[in-house]
Amino acid sequence: MxxxxxxxxxxxxxxxxxxxxxxxxxxxxxxxxxxxxxxxxxxxxxxxxxxxxxxxxxxxxxxxxxxxxxxxxxxxxxxxxxxxxxxxxxxxxxxxxxxxxxxxxxxxxxxxxxxxxxxxxxxxxxxxxWGERPLSTAAATPAEGDFQPEPGALALLDADGAAALAREGLLLDARAAERYRGEVEPVDRVGGHIPGAVSAPTAQNVSADGTFRPAAELAARFASLGTADAAEVGVYCGSGVSAAHQVLALELAGVPAALYAGSWSEWTQDESRPVATGARPHP
Structure with missing residues (x-):
């Protein structure tokens, strides 16, 4: 599936x-x-x-x-x-x-x-x-579901886990490259990236029409970023939204990855956490 x-x-x-x-x-x-x-x-x-x-x-x-x-x-x-x-x-x-x-x-x-x-x-x-297929303006009234959530089926990182993965595995930064480099930061307290993280903008996962690139292309892209040599892979972004898109793209490519849900907006809440700038993973 x-x-x-x-x-x-x-x-x-x-x-x-x-x-x-x-x-x-x-x-x-x-x-x-x-x-x-x-x-x-x-x-x-x-x-x-x-x-x-x-x-x-x-x-x-x-x-x-x-x-x-x-x-x-x-x-x-x-x-x-x-x-x-x-x-x-x-x-x-x-x-x-x-x-x-x-x-x-x-x-x-x-x-x-x-x-x-x-x-x-x-x-x-x-x-x-969806194209020219019909849409509806009627409010849906579904029958009550029975789903009972049980967390843990996918890997999840906290700030310490993300820092460790940046040192010992592969931590991908899914934000735009200029935010990774620290040149601009339109949303969060400070620009830059987690030291050791590799820039991997989510926008490069999709084609011009917004659909995902073929699985083989995604696999080649992520391999070039280091997944082929990494025992563990994790992803973060600004607030854990676009990073989920990256985790999905990695799954299509056959690479399991953990999500750092708090992401940069959590990382920078603590001013004692290090911040790297520039195009390289380490300052």
């Missing part, structure tokens, strides 16, 4: 005898000063895949921002309740989509996989890939 699904295959499955639960997690990171936050719920109401339930990344796929970062992991019990309200069942496939960037969908994918759901996929290319 792959972690992604094409729009054509999803359309067929929705018309089949065992349609998947659909989750709409449209979200955007706003970095413009004074810009209003993206309203995913309004976008959902204006048109969504038929039967999809909206899930709010900021409020339902993350805890309150603070010392653990801008998007810390949600309380597991509360996350389970959100998934059950959305109709998620342990024995039913789940397909997740967002507006096309894939970051938010990957975050929901990672959370469901981490908490033990066996059959979760991301719509490759997001809503844009």
């Amino acid at each position: 792959t972690a992604i699904i094409t729009a054509s295959d999803l359309s067929d499955e929705l018309a089949g005898e065992r349609p998947p639960v659909l989750l709409d997690v449209r979200w955007q990171l706003s970095t413009a000063v004074g810009a209003p936050p993206f309203d995913g719920r309004a976008a959902h109401a204006a048109g969504h895949l038929p039967g999809a339930v909206f899930v709010d990344l900021d409020r339902e796929l993350a805890g309150a921002p603070g010392e653990r970062g801008r998007h810390p992991l949600p309380d597991v019990g509360e996350f389970g309740a959100v998934m059950r309200r959305a109709g998620v069942r342990a024995d039913t496939p789940v397909v997740i989509y967002d507006g096309g960037q894939g970051w938010a969908a990957a975050r929901a994918w990672w959370l469901l996989r981490w908490t033990g759901h066996p059959d979760v996929r991301v719509l490759d290319g997001g809503l844009a890939a």
Whole structure:
């Protein structure tokens, strides 16, 4: 089973005898000063895949921002309740989509996989890939699901674990290269990267149309970054969202990877933690 699904295959499955639960997690990171936050719920109401339930990344796929970062992991019990309200069942496939960037969908994918759901996929290319197929404005009213989250099915890093992996394994930084180098930092307290981390921008995982690059290309990309020689691989980003997309891309490439969920926004909360700048992993 792959972690992604094409729009054509999803359309067929929705018309089949065992349609998947659909989750709409449209979200955007706003970095413009004074810009209003993206309203995913309004976008959902204006048109969504038929039967999809909206899930709010900021409020339902993350805890309150603070010392653990801008998007810390949600309380597991509360996350389970959100998934059950959305109709998620342990024995039913789940397909997740967002507006096309894939970051938010990957975050929901990672959370469901981490908490033990066996059959979760991301719509490759997001809503844009749905093309001219019809959308719905009707609010979905799914039957209550039965999913009970049990964390631990995927590897998770804390700050100390990320630091150790940067020294002894391979820690990939999924943010844009200029943020890694410390030239700009539009969101967090300070720019730069975890010493020893390797720059691996998430944007390079996808083609021009927003769909994932073929698995062989992804495998070659990650091998060139050091996965072929690393016993363990981990990923971080700004707040654990785009890094989930990188973990998904690594899975497509056949490379298991741990997520540092707190990521840079947690790392830089503690001013005693070291910060490296420039294009090289070490200062």
